[in-house]
Amino acid sequence: MKKKSFADMPCPIALSLEHVGDGWNILILRDMSYGLSRFDEFEKSLGIAASTLTRRLNGLIESGLVEKHTYSDKPPRYDYVLTESGRDFRPVVLTLMKWGSKHFSPGGSNIELIDGASGKPVDLVLVDANSGKRINMHEHSLRYKGPSESISAWRLEAGRARRDAYRNALPPSQPLQLNR
Incomplete structure (x- = not known):
């Protein structure tokens, strides 16, 4: 197939x-x-x-x-x-490694990323190079730069509305008013 x-x-x-x-x-x-x-x-x-x-x-x-x-x-x-x-794909591989180690490696991972100079483990995080802030779902969001009627615009708006509903403690079962 x-x-x-x-x-x-x-x-x-x-x-x-x-x-x-x-x-x-x-x-x-x-x-x-x-x-x-x-x-x-x-x-x-x-x-x-x-x-x-x-x-x-x-x-x-x-x-x-x-x-x-x-x-x-x-x-x-x-x-x-x-x-x-x-x-340029290496950071993706390293991020998958960290995620898999955290969520799917019982007893911890048998491999770790270390600093070459100190030999100490690295705490891999995604950071905004402009501000130095860690990327997180509460302070950062995506913005679509294309036509507002596209599936991508709908997807981002639906996700934003759902996150806002959870953030504002609205019942998750409450229907969202989103048009596609």
Whole structure:
């Protein structure tokens, strides 16, 4: 069964998932961010079938997240390395790691991000580079910059109304007056 394409959706999350939404892709990008670069290393790390790995690597190359460099001509062998776009995905991988460690790793995680100079664990947070404030759902919101009749505008307004209802202690079952 062919997966649904998100390429026509005007949402940056959907457009990102078009390129990295497959679990294998994210795990391959994780391994690359750890420093792995060879086909056999990915096979060993992931326990993935060679045909599946080949398809995923080719897709990541097509998406511009990975480049292939020859390191041996006979037989042909390649290093797979992150492009700038692929390297920019590393904070997403680290954020998933922190979230998974917190919510799905009973007894805590067996891996942690550390500061290279001090060796101390890093408390990874999303911060506004302009103000230095941690991003949170109470002080920060999304603003849609497109047509007001779009599904994206409706989605943001529906979410904002629901959050405001909870914030103002309105009963969650109270119907919201939103038009699509």
